[in-house]
Amino acid sequence: xxxxxxxxxxxxxxxxxxxxxxxxxxxxxxxxxxxxxxxxxxxxxxxxxxxxxxxxxxxxxxxxxxxxxxxxxxxxxxxxxxxxxxxxxxxxxxxxxxxxxxxxxxxxxxxxxxxxxxxxxxxxxxxxxxxxxxxxxxxxxxxxxxxxxxxxxxxxxxxxxxxxxxxxxxxxxxxxxxxxxxxxxxxxxxxxxxxxxxxxxxxxxxxxxxxxxxxxxxxxxxxxxxxxxxxxxxxxxxxxxxxxxxxxxxxxxxxxxxxxxxx
Numbered sequence: 001x002x003x004x005x006x007x008x009x010x011x012x013x014x015x016x017x018x019x020x021x022x023x024x025x026x027x028x029x030x031x032x033x034x035x036x037x038x039x040x041x042x043x044x045x046x047x048x049x050x051x052x053x054x055x056x057x058x059x060x061x062x063x064x065x066x067x068x069x070x071x072x073x074x075x076x077x078x079x080x081x082x083x084x085x086x087x088x089x090x091x092x093x094x095x096x097x098x099x100x101x102x103x104x105x106x107x108x109x110x111x112x113x114x115x116x117x118x119x120x121x122x123x124x125x126x127x128x129x130x131x132x133x134x135x136x137x138x139x140x141x142x143x144x145x146x147x148x149x150x151x152x153x154x155x156x157x158x159x160x161x162x163x164x165x166x167x168x169x170x171x172x173x174x175x176x177x178x179x180x181x182x183x184x185x186x187x188x189x190x191x192x193x194x195x196x197x198x199x200x201x202x203x204x205x206x207x208x209x210x211x212x213x214x215x216x217x218x219x220x221x222x223x224x225x226x227x228x229x230x231x232x233x234x235x236x237x238x239x240x241x242x243x244x245x246x247x248x249x250x251x252x253x254x255x256x257x258x259x260x261x262x263x
Contacts, residue, residue: 013066094167100174104136122154209257
């Protein structure tokens, strides 16, 4: 491990979003100053002042959330990883798939938790997020586990693996971002993830499962998964509520659930 350089895991709140929020605030503030110096319009002053205050509040709140989530800041993302892996009923022998690996943080956590496992991380790496395959590979190298962790480009809606290729599968806050041909429902993404898990293999997924627009009735979905032949399916609503700070819950705990079990 290279002690002079630390792994860069980025953040679940994209830097581009923060730049946009602070840019909007600064733009409104500039208009407030122009109005005070030149236009001197009372109605405009009230309107611009109100919008400036709202934009500042939004930017400051999301900056707080970004700091809270940061793996080396507030550490909230790491707590979600621990919660997920604590519910993965797996002894760590064989291959594990991390779906939507982003910066490689969860993949590397899996490699540390299961030192005998071979971990594969897949991601689409779109331009929205501050992540890349090169970043993942560099992070794994810096953390000293690059020999057991590999990364490849892939689409979670159509995984390029044969049926029952992995002994375990994990994913954290990814499925709701995946585009599917079935409209808004993200159930097909879960089913695709389960397709590549071996019979008797384990899975644990964190996502916005409590949002009915994305997953419908989760009780019905769990029953449907059980009826499809899965050995064990469990669901925990409001996952993370015990450790997400109260101020961050509107962003990081709303609609979050943990789906886990054995195929």
